[in-house]
Amino acid sequence: MATSPLLHFCKTLAAATVWSLLLNVPAGAASFGQVIQSVKPSVVGIGTYQPTRSPAIVFVATGFVTGDGLSVVTNAHGIPDTLDSERNETLGIVIARGDKVDFRPAKLAALDRLHDLAHLRLAGAPMPALRLGDGTGIEEGQALAFTGFPLGMVLGLHPVTHRAMLSAITPLVMPSVSSRKLDARAIAQLARAPSPIYQLDGTAYPGNSGSPVYDPETGHVLAVLNMVFVKGLKENAITNPSGISYAIPVSHVRALLQQTTPPGQK
Template identity: 45%
Template sequence: MHKLLHLLFLGSVLITPIAQADFVAVVAKIKPSVVGIGTHTPTSRPQNTLRGTGFVIGNGLYIVTNDHVLPTELDKNLMQKMAVFIGSGKEAKVREAEIVATSSLYDLAILKISGTPLPAMTLSNGDMEADGSAIAFTGFPIGAVLGLYPVTHRGIISSTTPTVIPAVAAEQITLKMLKRMKNPYLVYQLDATAYPGNSGSAMYDKTTGEVLGIINKVFVQSTKESVMSTPSGITYAIPVKYLQEVLRKNNININ
């Protein structure tokens, strides 16, 4: 019995570094597909404003993020444009982006850029993942204060739960909340803490790197995200099957 336990212990020691090395390789593969989402205003200082995170899919020209990450409007007088920030470090490159589809229900947005295609992430088949599945997400939790440096968090899917945005009082319930309460859909609850800048990050399988969902903070923060000093301990992700639904409804062929 003691010999068996000793062998199992040795096995766990041997397996753990291999699993860690595999995850390191997955993160290295994912990072070039992670982009910043924001605005470029050539007549302002600073010219670039980061609003959230996005990730590349399909042919390398389509970007996914949250709908709430997009600005409500662009200032044409200041020649303001939607922008995707690529690369890493202090010398991030700016690509002008076109909004091709949005879904307020699922809080998803799809952008398109031109130019050289970027490395794309692979979407899962859309099946719902089981509770306990190991996941990770990579994005820009504190924005780009020091430059464009992707940060990775990992955890598990803690639960699959209907979307209900809490409201303290009846007068705080919005039309969007009522619509979602009448027709709730399932989202993943995670045990990893996301910060404001993580909105729009891909939640991916820790082993394969396949996209399983899209990080969203609005479901627990009402219509505004908390400041960095008081992040919610609960993070939600929108299952990738709803992204695939938005792509189909808008006749978007990402290949």
């Protein structure tokens, strides 16, 4: 039985479509689940340790390891201004070990209060590190993910992953129609050059501050989640703050890691 020209055309088109799809799938592309498993070992808690305190470890934020495996990035607002040296209080990272946690001391290497970022340095053996994106080609509507510790250590230190979408790229502070809505911090921010931030539709909690926001296909870090500093500037005009999440672009992380200025002089 002869094949009709229309049927032959449809079969040819279908075959071409299948081959096109196959050719556009990267060889060895990882699933989202595989990406999560590769990201989790680099996500750490940020906290302080004091041997005579109960609890000895106090969780303050999430962070992630990058660079040479000895650099940790987190939010600046989670870093304590002072430590109780008389009682041997130490700044460091908290590492999940199943149902247990390990504490590893770290030193503050650089601080960027303008973008609420901090760079900690570890000593000793390097940890698995996340790769930073180059900060280009990021578009509204792009799929994202972030992994962190939304509830801190309340229910144990277990990394949790959330999906999100880049809803908007907006200035950190928008001019207000009412001067009563602008506090001193917002006015100071407006006086500087506009600093864009990412607005996400993913739900996050205070413990997520400092979490890496990454490409769910590659695991490359595109931003750092911020749940306190940015919300205080963006939502001071809202009576009941929304569940919107915000993140600091990775370009500021790259700049932070290149700093050599002591934190106290920033």
